[in-house]
Amino acid sequence: MSTLLTHIAITDGKIKRSSLEVLSRCKELADANGHTVEAVVIDANASSYTDDIQKYGATKIYTVEDPVFKNHMNTPMLKALVNVMNEVQPSLFAFASTESTKDILGALAANQGAAVLADVSSFELTDGGIKAKRPVMAAKIMSNNEAKGDKVIVSVRSGSYDLAENPVDAEVASISFSMSDDEMKATLKEIISASGDTIDLNEAEAIVAAGRGVKDEEAKNLISELAGLLNAGIGASRALTEAGVYDPSLQIGQTGKVVSPQLYIAVGISGAIQHVAGMANSKVIVAINKDPDAPIFEIADYGIVGDLYKVLPPFIEEIKKIKS
């Protein structure tokens, strides 16, 4: 019997749903293979999250609590994770694939001499490691991979697994942490926030994404109205973030965020492969584009050929009616 440990990521005072998806998967694998599933939360207020974490089946929850974790910085996060691995000795340490995770995954693996697979879309246990599928070559191809060793680290794309509640009474244990100023290798000067009320695209159930066709305030307002109506996050193609129309943190694609919401509405997006690489795993894709030959229509479940200025207002009106 060995320990499958899940890292529970916190952003803006909330547990990332994608971490709970990974915990749900680890619980399923642990039950099927006679292993234990545990979780670790590293945050300035780590202990406040344990009640929510135990709903998903972790029998032991480790907390690492220190004000330094108020903002993500790789040096303290790495130190905490190394402490955790040394103390818990998990055979598998699983993360949700987020920007903060990508920042430390390689360093943690190098520190621990662990095998690591990043950004997988599914994984299972094998004798002495894991097997996992990853999208490669701009997400055009799937690769089947294995990672072997007594320590294996994996990060999992959001939306790869469903949440499964398995409430338990978890034991909570804190792992001590301290860090002096001179251990901090870097200094965080400033966080430039997109805007306080933006919905996290990795967590969003629905996303309205704007592309090159969205050129002016009128179009932006239509996007905002539709997103507000659906409680959706707003995303953008690279063309629009580069043009400064939307904040760079909203970029979806191979370079930006990789998302997998229930509903993805692509407005004025042609569907270049770099963009598609970031959203092709959405459950239902709606495309609105005036070019009937736009490649986005090849992957859209519902394609509307038309000018967004003419299509969006009646689309919004109809959704309002349905919702009311």
Add this chain to the structure above:
Amino acid sequence: MKFYVCIKMVPDVYAPIQIKDGELIMDADRMVLNAYDASAVEEALVLKEEHGGEVEVVCIGPSKASETIRKALAMGADKGVHIQTTGEEEYDSGSYARVLAAYFGDKEFDVLSLGKQSQDTDSGLTGSMVAELLDLPYATNAVGLKADGSTITVKRQGDAGQEMIDLPTPCVVTCSNDMNEPRIPNLKGIMASKRKPVDTIELSALGVDESELSAKTKVLSYEEKPAREAGKKYEGEPDEVAREVAQLLDSEANVL
């Protein structure tokens, strides 16, 4: 300032790819400089233009990888280092990181940069691995870079927004291709690149134990991605098709 940029030769992801018996079949002539590494080269060149210094590129790969080094030299890098492999090795990110750490162990520099990931595997692990092995401060996913004396200010894309981080030199930075538009070498650059020095180093000369390089992860096979079927395209009066699709999202797709 001394900049080292680690570059990698990768298959062109835009070239046609086939899978046969679980293996990737692609046009061997379509190998390119990893796009993210090209952004790292560009950024180093811009900082060199501002502050002076030298940009040296380092590439691990088989003899064909010399073309990738020439590309970076044609962009304007001053020197190249080619750490030669046979091309038959089964290396993963950890193996590459070990080789780079061995090479850089005794080197002096201000910034060691590389792309945030390779465009073929999209793993994004090597940069932070190298930083950890060399015990250097680092930042990943940089979208902006400024140099000021012995401090490098990195603007990085994080989860909750963009983070401005000061790193003391020497440091490691991994670059996003959102950072800049890499310059396309002109004829003068291409001609000049032929005269620029490239050191060739045998892997064995770095004193890395082969066993340390054995990959802990490997690709067992490749397979087609289950294709997403194109759904229905609705053309006609905007009012009508918009209403129809909204209705279907509710009654058929169940996502409203």
